[in-house]
Amino acid sequence: MTTHAHPALGIDIGGTGIKAAVVDTATGTLMTDRQKVSTPESGKPKAILKALDALVAKLDVDPTTMDVGIACPAVVQRGITRTAANISKRWIGLDAQQLFSDSLHTQVAVLNDADAAGYAEIMFGAARGVPGSIILTTLGTGIGSAIVVNGTLIPNTELGHLDIGEHPNIEHYAANSARERENLGMEEWAERLQLFYEHLESVFWPDLFVVGGGISRQHEDFLPLLHLHTPIVPAQHRNSAGLLGAAAFAASHPEASPTGNPVNWKQLSEA
Numbered sequence: 001m002t003t004h005a006h007p008a009l010g011i012d013i014g015g016t017g018i019k020a021a022v023v024d025t026a027t028g029t030l031m032t033d034r035q036k037v038s039t040p041e042s043g044k045p046k047a048i049l050k051a052l053d054a055l056v057a058k059l060d061v062d063p064t065t066m067d068v069g070i071a072c073p074a075v076v077q078r079g080i081t082r083t084a085a086n087i088s089k090r091w092i093g094l095d096a097q098q099l100f101s102d103s104l105h106t107q108v109a110v111l112n113d114a115d116a117a118g119y120a121e122i123m124f125g126a127a128r129g130v131p132g133s134i135i136l137t138t139l140g141t142g143i144g145s146a147i148v149v150n151g152t153l154i155p156n157t158e159l160g161h162l163d164i165g166e167h168p169n170i171e172h173y174a175a176n177s178a179r180e181r182e183n184l185g186m187e188e189w190a191e192r193l194q195l196f197y198e199h200l201e202s203v204f205w206p207d208l209f210v211v212g213g214g215i216s217r218q219h220e221d222f223l224p225l226l227h228l229h230t231p232i233v234p235a236q237h238r239n240s241a242g243l244l245g246a247a248a249f250a251a252s253h254p255e256a257s258p259t260g261n262p263v264n265w266k267q268l269s270e271a
């Protein structure tokens with residue numbers, strides 16, 4: 001550990017696994033091994049809290065001694081999870097920030113998993129210092145998205161749920177899970193990705209696409225098959241991006257979600 005290290009605990013709750021590590025948020029490097037537990041099948045809040053306890057025990061760290069950020073596969077508004085596409089519907093409307101904070105005995109920051117991955121790429125990866133508008137997508141169980149404009153994250157975009165062509169929920173057709181489920185070859189899958197990115201391009205005309213998710217490790221097998229006006233590059237952090245971004249976000253926005261925390265919101269609405 002260097003003298004200037006700023007450790008924070010990053011946790012990424014995904015559709016299949018929950019990952020965590022202590023991150024040096026000054027440099028974006030992992031200070032511990034990345035630990036992982038399976039996401040409980042039910043995806044229900046209680047089961048996930050229990051899995052988090054096991055994960056923290058595995059890491060052998062005390063969350064009360066550092067900033068803690070948690071990335072969730074859901075829209076997170078002022079700490080409240082508003083959607084639940086690949087986890088239990090019981091998350092909808094829950095004060096996840098409060099729930100996690102109570103469970104870990106410390107105030108945590110909570111944000112959407114793709115926003116966290118986008119934040120990691122802005123701070124330490126492919127989007128660092130890149131001006132203009134950038135769309136980061138994560139290709140995993142679902143498709144997550146983050147839009148960054150001149151370094152500022154626009155949170156809670158849900159581009160994976162767009163209705164494109166004959167596909168009312170494009171992630172069911174184009175996510176990496178669709179490739180696996182339907183046993184698609186890379187060329188077949190790339191045709192689906194082409195439809196998705198072409199659509200995003202025609203609506204947003206971004207300056208750059210960044211493609212994350214574990215499968216982006218194999219980017220050479222599918223990114224060259226896409227034909228777009230917009231440059232498209234792999235994310236630099238792949239499987240660790242969510243936890244890295246959650247930790248970095250917590251370090252710079254303690255006690256908040258990207259759209260503010262419940263206390264501020266109350267104060268605003270009463271003002």
Ligand code: BGC
Pocket residue numbers: 072073074075083084085086112113114115138140141142143144145158160171
């Ligand atoms: C969810 C998003 C999430 C993405 C990746 C989608 O199904 O709606 O909130 O970011 O999956 O996990």
